Amino acid sequence: MKTTCTLLTLFCSLLLAGLNVASGEPATPLGKGMKIWFDTGGPVGGPYNTIVQNGATQAAADLGVNLTLLYSEWNPENMIANFKTALAAKPDGIVVMGHPGDDAFAPLVDEAMAGNILVTCVDTDLPRLRAKYASRGFGTIGTDPEVMGRTLAKEALARSGVKKGDRAFVWGLKRLEERGRRARAMLKTLEEAGLVVDYLEISPEVDKDTAMGTPVITGYLSSHADCKLILIDHGALTSQMENFLKAAGVGPDQVYVGGFSLSPATATAIESGYVDLVSEMQPYLLGYLSVTQLVLTKSYGFTGLNIDTGGGLVDKSSIGKVAPLAKRGIR
Amino acid sequence: MAFLHRYRLQLGITALLAMLLALFALLSPQTFLGGRIYISFLSTIPFIAILALGLTFLVIAGELDMSFPSLMAMAGLLFAEIYLRTASPWLGFVAALAAGGIGGLLNGLLVVKVGVPSIIATIGTQFFWRGLSALLASGLARNIASIRGTDFHQLMVGRVLGIPAQALWFLALAILLALLLNRHVFGERVLFTGDNLRAARLNGVDTDRVRLWLFTMMGLLSAFVAVLVCLEMGNWWPTQGEGYLLLVFAAIFIGGTSVFGGRGTLYGTCIGAIIIGIIEAGIISAGFSGFWTRLVHGLIIVVSVSIYATIFRTGRS
Amino acid sequence: MSGPGKDRPPILELRGVGKSFRGTPALSDIHLAVYPGEVVGLVGDNGAGKSTLIKILSGVHRPDSGSLLIDGVAVDSSRYGVAQARSMGIETLFQESTLGEQQPLWRNIFVGRALVNRWGMLRVAEEKRVTMEILRRYVGLQGRAITADTPVQTLSGGERQGVAIGRAMYFDARLVVLDEPTTALSLGEVDRVLTFIEQLSRQGRACILISHNVGHIYRVASRFLILDRGEMVASYDRQDISLGDLHGRLLQIHGGAR
Numbered sequence: 062m063k064t065t066c067t068l069l070t071l072f073c074s075l076l077l078a079g080l081n082v083a084s085g086e087p088a089t090p091l092g093k094g095m096k097i098w099f100d101t102g103g104p105v106g107g108p109y110n111t112i113v114q115n116g117a118t119q120a121a122a123d124l125g126v127n128l129t130l131l132y133s134e135w136n137p138e139n140m141i142a143n144f145k146t147a148l149a150a151k152p153d154g155i156v157v158m159g160h161p162g163d164d165a166f167a168p169l170v171d172e173a174m175a176g177n178i179l180v181t182c183v184d185t186d187l188p189r190l191r192a193k194y195a196s197r198g199f200g201t202i203g204t205d206p207e208v209m210g211r212t213l214a215k216e217a218l219a220r221s222g223v224k225k226g227d228r229a230f231v232w233g234l235k236r237l238e239e240r241g242r243r244a245r246a247m248l249k250t251l252e253e254a255g256l257v258v259d260y261l262e263i264s265p266e267v268d269k270d271t272a273m274g275t276p277v278i279t280g281y282l283s284s285h286a287d288c289k290l291i292l293i294d295h296g297a298l299t300s301q302m303e304n305f306l307k308a309a310g311v312g313p314d315q316v317y318v319g320g321f322s323l324s325p326a327t328a329t330a331i332e333s334g335y336v337d338l339v340s341e342m343q344p345y346l347l348g349y350l351s352v353t354q355l356v357l358t359k360s361y362g363f364t365g366l367n368i369d370t371g372g373g374l375v376d377k378s379s380i381g382k383v384a385p386l387a388k389r390g391i392r
Numbered sequence: 393m394a395f396l397h398r399y400r401l402q403l404g405i406t407a408l409l410a411m412l413l414a415l416f417a418l419l420s421p422q423t424f425l426g427g428r429i430y431i432s433f434l435s436t437i438p439f440i441a442i443l444a445l446g447l448t449f450l451v452i453a454g455e456l457d458m459s460f461p462s463l464m465a466m467a468g469l470l471f472a473e474i475y476l477r478t479a480s481p482w483l484g485f486v487a488a489l490a491a492g493g494i495g496g497l498l499n500g501l502l503v504v505k506v507g508v509p510s511i512i513a514t515i516g517t518q519f520f521w522r523g524l525s526a527l528l529a530s531g532l533a534r535n536i537a538s539i540r541g542t543d544f545h546q547l548m549v550g551r552v553l554g555i556p557a558q559a560l561w562f563l564a565l566a567i568l569l570a571l572l573l574n575r576h577v578f579g580e581r582v583l584f585t586g587d588n589l590r591a592a593r594l595n596g597v598d599t600d601r602v603r604l605w606l607f608t609m610m611g612l613l614s615a616f617v618a619v620l621v622c623l624e625m626g627n628w629w630p631t632q633g634e635g636y637l638l639l640v641f642a643a644i645f646i647g648g649t650s651v652f653g654g655r656g657t658l659y660g661t662c663i664g665a666i667i668i669g670i671i672e673a674g675i676i677s678a679g680f681s682g683f684w685t686r687l688v689h690g691l692i693i694v695v696s697v698s699i700y701a702t703i704f705r706t707g708r709s
Numbered sequence: 710m711s712g713p714g715k716d717r718p719p720i721l722e723l724r725g726v727g728k729s730f731r732g733t734p735a736l737s738d739i740h741l742a743v744y745p746g747e748v749v750g751l752v753g754d755n756g757a758g759k760s761t762l763i764k765i766l767s768g769v770h771r772p773d774s775g776s777l778l779i780d781g782v783a784v785d786s787s788r789y790g791v792a793q794a795r796s797m798g799i800e801t802l803f804q805e806s807t808l809g810e811q812q813p814l815w816r817n818i819f820v821g822r823a824l825v826n827r828w829g830m831l832r833v834a835e836e837k838r839v840t841m842e843i844l845r846r847y848v849g850l851q852g853r854a855i856t857a858d859t860p861v862q863t864l865s866g867g868e869r870q871g872v873a874i875g876r877a878m879y880f881d882a883r884l885v886v887l888d889e890p891t892t893a894l895s896l897g898e899v900d901r902v903l904t905f906i907e908q909l910s911r912q913g914r915a916c917i918l919i920s921h922n923v924g925h926i927y928r929v930a931s932r933f934l935i936l937d938r939g940e941m942v943a944s945y946d947r948q949d950i951s952l953g954d955l956h957g958r959l960l961q962i963h964g965g966a967r
Binding site: 259262286304310325 | 420422423426428429431432433435436439440523525526527529530531532533534535537621624625626627629630631632633634635636638639669670672673674676677678679681683685686
């Protein structure tokens with residue numbers, strides 16, 4: 062509800078900006094001359110953070126902002142180092158990924174705010190800093206991994222029709238602290254529903270080269286032929302489910318498969334029925350909305366927005382519309 | 393008896409593989425006594441094994457290549473992109489091989505002509521090619537699922553009487569490369585280059601040329617595997633290749649090739665690749681958590697290289 | 710010992726050869742001719758340029774200036790490498806090991822001149838047969854279980870020298886260059902090497918011997934050349950100088966250099 066409201070407000074403000082043009086007034090973009098430094102979090106060309114970056118770049122182009130992108134290889138220390146670099150450049154605003162946490166960021170954000178540099182965060186929330194600086198434009202665009210995991214598991218339970226005592230398989234990355242909460246939430250939800258759940262940690266090799274996951278799924282499914290539900294906390298692995306299941310001799314829609322993040326290959330897998338449900342964090346919004354909000358805060362003093370983007374669920378019925386956007390790095 | 397002694401290393405590693413398979417079959421008969429898991433292995437292990445074959449040559453010659461995962465990404469991207477634009481997988485294949493060959497040759501030139509030690513030179517080019525492929529791809533994966541219907545797909549990774557074609561490609565390459573190493577004059581030059589570079593030169597071996605060829609060959613093989621992986625997965629993705637680096641090195645050293653050069657066995661490398669490739673599935677099928685995989689990988693590597701060092705005296709002399 | 714056949718053209722001749730490394734001259738204006746049946750002793754202190762000279766003769770280094778003639782015919786030095794030198798009958802036994810320690814004997818005998826078919830595949834059986842023959846004739850198996858497949862690293866210093874000499878003999882060298890062949894050998898092994906050199910000259914082959922041990926050189930060489938700081942400073946025929954005088958001359962030249 063809150064999300065819808067804020068989105069609506071935002072939409073209206075953008076619309077007004079558009080009307081300005083229509084009514085013939087001089088069309089100066091709102092963010093003209095503003096400098097924003099943006100940490101995309103991941104590596105250059107990382108699949109997820111590239112979509113975040115695409116959103117941020119589009120917002121900057123729409124609003125006339127001068128955007129500088131930073132990359133942190135998903136390493137919290139790099140994110141802190143990048144923040145220091147950004148501070149030294151004295152921009153108007155900085156967008157961070159919240160991974161390093163409140164304690165690591167607090168002194169740096171204090172310094173930024175003291176120097177009249179706006180800060181907001183995306184992806185992972187920084188609750189204490191947000192409480193402290195919300196009135197000065199510190200917000201969070203993103204979602205709670207726990208909520209995301211729970212939502213996907215619940216939807217999958219409801220749609221797949223599995224019953225108490227059925228076997229389910231979860232493939233995730235518990236070893237990553239923040240990200241691991243998503244897998245834990247899925248496990249908890251499935252176990253509470255009375256399912257027998259097998260958990261498998263994704264190895265670093267399979268994490269990077271998904272081809273090597275084939276024998277893992279084949280081995281698991283031939284040892285546990287009664288498995289009815291598979292949930293995968295990994296975008297690239299979700300996209301390869303078609304290959305994995307084919308190799309394991311499992312046909313489309315024989316096992317209910319849920320996963321995260323849309324990619325062109327996942328879209329294909331949904332169309333062919335090997336993947337049934339995909340939850341997406343809508344990373345494009347992280348980039349677009351955070352930059353937009355900083356511009357609005359700078360111009361009109363609006364407070365920080367707290368927006369949950371984790372509601373997106375894609376299945377066979379909606380994939381037709383979404384697939385072309387996935388190809389362009391928007392969904 | 394002399395045969396047993398001479399091939400003791402090969403026999404030892406084969407026994408290790410047999411023991412592992414027996415153990416897995418005991419723990420999860422429903423998986424390891426059926427055929428399906430072996431078809432899965434045949435579809436993925438050739439990727440590790442082909443890369444390991446090429447790298448074994450370099451290690452025998454006393455060189456290393458850390459850049460092949462990035463060359464894979466670059467060659468794979470070219471293949472996928474050209475296929476998407478021209479609908480011709482053959483054109484993409486040729487371009488990928490060209491990129492791989494050029495990338496490999498560049499490594500060789502850095503090492504041989506400029507004189508940078510190979511581990512350093514190839515760490516450098518590893519960053520370069522990864523960066524370039526990410527830049528060209530703007531970080532986006534390429535979906536080439538439509539390639540599945542083509543003859544090219546059938547030829548490279550299709551199923552021949554149920555056997556994945558990549559396994560047959562691997563077999564052909566393994567035989568060819570084993571002949572090259574053990575029975576061809578080029579292989580002899582490789583052995584002497586790695587054994588004692590100066591001695592090889594004094595015997596008239598053009599060690600520069602040998603090494604240039606080896607780096608180029610590694611580049612070509614990386615590109616070949618990259619194309620196979622893209623075809624098998626119907627997809628190119630920006631981190632392609634990264635997962636293979638440690639596994640390929642592990643396969644080579646489990647196989648008994650000496651890190652000091654001059655000696656190595658392609659047979660051992662192949663068995664090493666198989667061992668590396670089956671462990672995870674074996675552990676999962678037996679119902680253990682995936683956290684065990686790394687531990688067992690580590691255990692097998694440490695135990696096997698310790699055995700080589702103590703019993704076979706593969707240490708630095 | 711039959712006298713050197715100076716009526717025929719020299720097997721190998723250097724005319725005004727010079728070589729420098731990164732601007733530092735290692736050899737300058739070297740003239741040298743070696744005739745069939747002749748043993749030339751080359752002496753000089755460390756750094757006199759002996760090993761550079763050997764590497765030019767064996768095709769490892771290319772001279773910067775001057776010319777190289779084989780059988781009186783000038784050789785294009787840009788095409789003169791180890792393989793060419795060997796094919797023209799010039800074999801070199803370097804001081805440093807030229808053996809691949811981990812490789813079997815048969816590969817070591819044939820490396821750089823493998824017997825191949827037209828696909829470049831090795832004729833392994835033949836190489837092994839020849840290797841066994843060389844082992845029998847030149848190394849002396851002495852009851853040790855050495856076969857063509859034995860890796861070099863299990864051989865003693867004398868046995869390795871035997872392999873290197875056997876290789877030179879088998880390939881019918883006309884000029885054998887030996888760089889410090891007696892270093893680190895036992896007395897018996899030294900004698901074998903010197904006897905081998907004497908055999909060479911009796912067969913009408915030529916030899917260039919480099920050694921720190923003037924006694925060894927005096928025993929087998931028919932002519933002595935003294936190299937000092939890259940230049941050929943003196944040349945004596947054996948009948949013109951006694952071992953004691955040769956010693957004295959050497960001390961005088963190298964002493965004066967300090």
